Amino acid sequence: MSRSMAFLLFLVVTIGGGLAIGYITLPGEWYAGLVKPSFNPPNWIFAPAWTILYVLIAIAGWRVWDRDLTTSQQFWWAQLVLNFLWSPTFFGLHQMGFGLLVIALLLISIVGFIRVTWASERPAAIMFLPYLAWVAFATVLNASLYLLNPVV
Numbered sequence: 666m667s668r669s670m671a672f673l674l675f676l677v678v679t680i681g682g683g684l685a686i687g688y689i690t691l692p693g694e695w696y697a698g699l700v701k702p703s704f705n706p707p708n709w710i711f712a713p714a715w716t717i718l719y720v721l722i723a724i725a726g727w728r729v730w731d732r733d734l735t736t737s738q739q740f741w742w743a744q745l746v747l748n749f750l751w752s753p754t755f756f757g758l759h760q761m762g763f764g765l766l767v768i769a770l771l772l773i774s775i776v777g778f779i780r781v782t783w784a785s786e787r788p789a790a791i792m793f794l795p796y797l798a799w800v801a802f803a804t805v806l807n808a809s810l811y812l813l814n815p816v817v
């Protein structure tokens with residue numbers, strides 16, 4: 666596969682998959698009815714933030730694929746699967762506790778990617794830093810929602 670075709674595929678899978686899952690699992694009435702912490706961001710921020718993050722995730726994935734960094738690729742695919750699993754778990758199934766587990770594993774996989782990629786492909790690792798910050802915040806938000814809405 667050519668490098669440009671692989672790059673396009675990484676963009677389509679990552680951005681397309683993320684946006685499709687986000688569209689299919691829109692927060693809806695259930696989420697609107699939850700008690701939210703004071704630091705809960707407005708709903709409009711999520712789509713642009715995730716779009717930017719998905720572009721960075723795709724580029725980082727392509728870079729480690731292009732350099733044939735096996736361990737980095739394994740962490741990259743693990744984070745993508747966990748990322749795509751979280752919305753259906755949280756918004757689709759309304760499982761905040763299981764969602765918290767998924768997002769905690771996602772956070773660990775992001776840290777793992779950064780750690781194993783830092784020395785060999787630093788630009789890809791750096792591209793994951795905003796993602797790490799956002800998912801760390803989202804983990805705290807998920808935990809807060811879980812604690813504030815114990816029987817929802």
